Amino acid sequence: QVQLVESGGGLVQPGGSLRLSCAASGSIYRIDAMGWYRQAPGKERELVAVSAGSTTYADSVKGRFTISRDNAKNTVYLQMNSLKPEDTATYYCKAHAFVIGGFRYYDYWGQGTQVTVSS
Numbered sequence: 001q002v003q004l005v006e007s008g009g010g011l012v013q014p015g016g017s018l019r020l021s022c023a024a025s026g027s028i029y030r031i032d033a034m035g036w037y038r039q040a041p042g043k044e045r046e047l048v049a050v051s052a053g054s055t056t057y058a059d060s061v062k063g064r065f066t067i068s069r070d071n072a073k074n075t076v077y078l079q080m081n082s083l084k085p086e087d088t089a090t091y092y093c094k095a096h097a098f099v100i101g102g103f104r105y106y107d108y109w110g111q112g113t114q115v116t117v118s119s
Contacts, residue, residue, distance in 0.1 A: 001099045002026040002108040008078075009091065009113030016117070017081045022093030022110055024074040032105065033096040034069055034076035038089035038115075045092070051076060052096070060086070083117045091115050 008020040024031060035050030049057045049067035057065060066079040076093065093110035 001102075002028055002095060002097050004093045004095060004108060004110035006091075006093050006110045006113045009115050011116045011118065012083055013119050014084060014117055016083050017079070018083065018115060020078040020080070020091060020093075020113065020115075022076050022095075024095045024097065024108070027100040028074060029098045029100045029102070031071075031074055031095050031097045035094050036067065036076070036078045037092045037094060038087075039092070039112075040089040043089075048091070049078060050094075080115070083115075085117050087115060088117050089115060 002024055003026050004022055004024050006022045012018050033052035036048040037045050038048050039045040047058055049065055051067050051069045055067055064082045068077045090112040092112045095108045096105055097108055098105050
């Protein structure tokens with residue numbers, strides 16, 4: 001119904017930057033929110049940032065990460081600056097979407113992309 005394609009993950013040194021992208025496609029009628037989550041080994045998945053009219057950030061990334069959206073392309077971005085080793089995790093894209101012929105909004109998830117911050 002909805003597919004999310006992510007790109008931009010990789011290995012970066014502490015203090016460096018990465019830009020993640022996520023494009024949604026499929027039988028989409030409307031997307032009213034998109035966001036990024038992350039999960040480190042042995043830890044629970046946590047919210048990083050969400051764009052739903054306004055933007056919300058986890059306290060740990062405020063001032064360093066910026067989320068933005070291109071609604072015409074159903075795409076969300078995450079600009080990550082001043083990266084720290086603690087940011088190492090698998091990052092997941094999420095879309096809160098209503099599909100054509102559907103009857104409710106539903107959360108759709110990407111496959112995840114690895115971000116590793118290490119010297």
